[in-house]
Amino acid sequence: MGTTEANSKPVLIDLDEDTCWQLLETVSVGRLAWVDAQGPVVVPVNLAVSAGSVVVRTAAYSTIAREVDDSRVAVEVDLFDDQARTGWSVLVRGVARVLLEPAPADAPTAWPTGTKSATVRIRPTTVTGRRLARPV
Amino acid sequence: MGTTEANSKPVLIDLDEDTCWQLLETVSVGRLAWVDAQGPVVVPVNLAVSAGSVVVRTAAYSTIAREVDDSRVAVEVDLFDDQARTGWSVLVRGVARVLLEPAPADAPTAWPTGTKSATVRIRPTTVTGRRLARPV
Numbered sequence: 001m002g003t004t005e006a007n008s009k010p011v012l013i014d015l016d017e018d019t020c021w022q023l024l025e026t027v028s029v030g031r032l033a034w035v036d037a038q039g040p041v042v043v044p045v046n047l048a049v050s051a052g053s054v055v056v057r058t059a060a061y062s063t064i065a066r067e068v069d070d071s072r073v074a075v076e077v078d079l080f081d082d083q084a085r086t087g088w089s090v091l092v093r094g095v096a097r098v099l100l101e102p103a104p105a106d107a108p109t110a111w112p113t114g115t116k117s118a119t120v121r122i123r124p125t126t127v128t129g130r131r132l133a134r135p136v
Numbered sequence: 137m138g139t140t141e142a143n144s145k146p147v148l149i150d151l152d153e154d155t156c157w158q159l160l161e162t163v164s165v166g167r168l169a170w171v172d173a174q175g176p177v178v179v180p181v182n183l184a185v186s187a188g189s190v191v192v193r194t195a196a197y198s199t200i201a202r203e204v205d206d207s208r209v210a211v212e213v214d215l216f217d218d219q220a221r222t223g224w225s226v227l228v229r230g231v232a233r234v235l236l237e238p239a240p241a242d243a244p245t246a247w248p249t250g251t252k253s254a255t256v257r258i259r260p261t262t263v264t265g266r267r268l269a270r271p272v
Contacts, residue, residue: 042212042227072175111145
């Protein structure tokens with residue numbers, strides 16, 4: 001294990017909040033996490049960013065709509081390159097509100113078929129991120 | 137909104153547990169979720185599957201090593217195709233154990249530089265997954 005090999009391994013670098021928001025804008029799928037009686041649950045969702053919040057659309061009778069209103073949640077997005085072993089991730093932690101309503105203008109397009117009549121808005125308390133990159 | 141358009145949208149299909157384990161074997165990055173005083177936390181990790189458990193390596197003094205021992209956690213892996221709007225996800229829920237030890241034979245390779253001297257083993261209580269696919 002020479003110095004050269006050690007130096008070439010990717011390092012984790014904290015991202016500032018502006019960069020985190022820019023990266024959040026680049027993805028259409030993220031993961032919504034909440035907590036039920038058995039611990040944390042993590043499910044992929046289509047999301048959008050609007051006025052400093054993260055917006056998700058779901059079915060009114062879905063587990064998400066039932067369980068996350070007024071609860072602490074997290075939204076994670078990331079992108080990794082398996083070949084280069086580099087990438088980035090962003091974590092939004094905050095409180096979710098569920099509104100049963102027609103799709104607002106700032107809602108994301110949901111990929112799965114089926115009626116999505118609930119909007120989940122996550123108001124962030126913290127937004128953090130890290131980049132995994134090779135030192136230059 | 138004609139029938140044709142509605143039929144062409146992807147549908148969510150539950151995966152059986154064998155398929156979930158096969159998909160877990162195909163990835164080297166997943167997301168580990170746990171719960172702290174502010175709610176759920178979700179962080180990308182390198183992982184491996186071994187003897188019915190999910191194995192993660194981390195630094196002995198990392199937040200993960202400090203916070204997840206003997207706790208309920210979740211591991212989520214997924215792969216989505218932004219163009220086709222299809223993909224799959226698998227969620228492993230269970231209890232984590234943290235062992236401070238040299239890397240065991242079944243540990244994953246961690247991409248970031250730095251000493252990883254803790255092994256996190258997640259023993260699943262449930263393994264579920266869904267595929268988002270266009271109806272044939």
